[in-house]
Amino acid sequence: MRIAIASDHAAFAMKGELARWLAQAGHDVADLGPDSEASVDYPDYGYRLAAAIASGAAERGVALCGSGIGISIAVNRNPEARCALVAEPLSAALAREHNDANVIALGARLVGIEMAKACITAFLATPFAGDRHQRRVDKLSHPAIAPEPA
Amino acid sequence: MRIAIASDHAAFAMKGELARWLAQAGHDVADLGPDSEASVDYPDYGYRLAAAIASGAAERGVALCGSGIGISIAVNRNPEARCALVAEPLSAALAREHNDANVIALGARLVGIEMAKACITAFLATPFAGDRHQRRVDKLSHPAIAPEPA
Numbered sequence: 564m565r566i567a568i569a570s571d572h573a574a575f576a577m578k579g580e581l582a583r584w585l586a587q588a589g590h591d592v593a594d595l596g597p598d599s600e601a602s603v604d605y606p607d608y609g610y611r612l613a614a615a616i617a618s619g620a621a622e623r624g625v626a627l628c629g630s631g632i633g634i635s636i637a638v639n640r641n642p643e644a645r646c647a648l649v650a651e652p653l654s655a656a657l658a659r660e661h662n663d664a665n666v667i668a669l670g671a672r673l674v675g676i677e678m679a680k681a682c683i684t685a686f687l688a689t690p691f692a693g694d695r696h697q698r699r700v701d702k703l704s705h706p707a708i709a710p711e712p713a
Numbered sequence: 714m715r716i717a718i719a720s721d722h723a724a725f726a727m728k729g730e731l732a733r734w735l736a737q738a739g740h741d742v743a744d745l746g747p748d749s750e751a752s753v754d755y756p757d758y759g760y761r762l763a764a765a766i767a768s769g770a771a772e773r774g775v776a777l778c779g780s781g782i783g784i785s786i787a788v789n790r791n792p793e794a795r796c797a798l799v800a801e802p803l804s805a806a807l808a809r810e811h812n813d814a815n816v817i818a819l820g821a822r823l824v825g826i827e828m829a830k831a832c833i834t835a836f837l838a839t840p841f842a843g844d845r846h847q848r849r850v851d852k853l854s855h856p857a858i859a860p861e862p863a
Contacts, residue, residue, distance in 0.1 A: 602845075606852035630807045632797045632814065636853055639789035647782045648798045654823065657780045664782065673804065695752075702756035703786055 564687065567621035569595040569612040571605040571634065574627030574671035577679065581625060584680060593621060609637025616665050617643035624666035625683060631670035638666050642704050650674050652685035659689035663700045714837065717771035719745040719762040721755040721784065724777035724821035727829065731775060734830060743771060759787025766815050767793035774816035775833060781820035788816050792854050800824050802835035809839035813850045 566585055570578040575597060586592045595611045597603045605628045612634075615621040624644070628634040631648045638646035646666035647658030650673065658664035667686045669679050691700075716735055720728040725747060736742045745761045747753045755778045762784075765771040774794070778784040781798045788796035796816035797808030800823065808814035817836045819829050841850075 604849045604852055606849055630804055630811065632799075632804065632808045633812045633849060633853075635785075635798070636789050636795050636812065636814075639786050640792060640853070642790060645786050648785070649782075650800060650804075654780055654782065654800075654820070658782045661780065662783045662786065664786075670804070699754045699756055699783060702754055703783075703790070 565591045565593070565620070565622045566625065567593045567595050567612055567615040567623075568625040568627070569608040569634070570597065570627035570671070571608060571629070572597060572600050572602050573629035574669075575600045577669075577671040577676060578625075578627050580676060581627075581679060581683065585625075585683070605633040606637040609634040610640065612666065613638045613641035613644040613646075617641055622665070623687065626666055626668040627671050628668075629670060629672040631668040631673070635668035638668065645700070645703055647686075649682050649686075651678065652681045655682040655685040656689040659686055660692045661696050662703075663691040663696070715741045715743070715770070715772045716775065717743045717745055717762055717765040717773075718775040718777070719758040719784070720747065720777035720821070721758060721779070722747060722750050722752050723779035724819075725750045727819075727821040727826060728775075728777050730826055731777075731829060731833065735775075735833070755783040756787040759784040760790065762816065763788045763791035763794040763796075767791055772815070773837065776816055776818040777821050778818075779820060779822040781818040781823070785818035788818065795850070795853055797836075799832050799836075801828065802831045805832040805835040806839040809836055810842045811846050812853075813841040813846070 635648040647664040648668040785798040797814040798818040
């Protein structure tokens, strides 16, 4: 699978380890940066990852920052990205099954490397359930159809 | 504080309990629906909550669905909303401190009511740290300034 991975400085080490692990598992991995532990702004890398998903360059994305929160917000600014911030494999599987998530976000300062791998394994292995969930996922790609506040 | 709360059907019961708890604590709570456990689409309620934040009608938001994933994606489609999906209070505090999050998302089928209250308590009590975090938060409101993919 074509997988793009991006982070901020806080998650630089985890990004490298996960990129190697995914490549060893046979995936086509694109590391979108950063290239060092120098301080960067997570939105820049979140937007870059979301753009790779939107263009079709990547089928799935892995987004990392210290807590996972900032980069997950950034990725979800792109209506073609559906990014799930998770800390355990059940949520990672539900993100695929119910939300057809194409990006998984993890907090490198909060989740250990083996838990991160377990989350990504569940994320990559779980199919989308479709059915009633498809209508809801469609609405995530078209924010303009949102109703006005009551 | 003016707090808006919204959910899907899966989190309807938790929404009612949290709304009462927040009102008893003295907050001005706006329940944006749904009004029953009948099946609804989480994006509709996520967009409604984000619009209440963007308009200034609410200062903070609480977004609930079964896993918290779907509604957190929907809320973050609005560049004025910064929604953090959390399952424990440390992430809830970091979301405020580093990301100036204005919406907290929780998974009603994954997180118990007392853990949800502990997360919201940390979320409402923690100030934004500003400084270098301000520049990153500013970028979340202006996705157009994102760099092109490498």
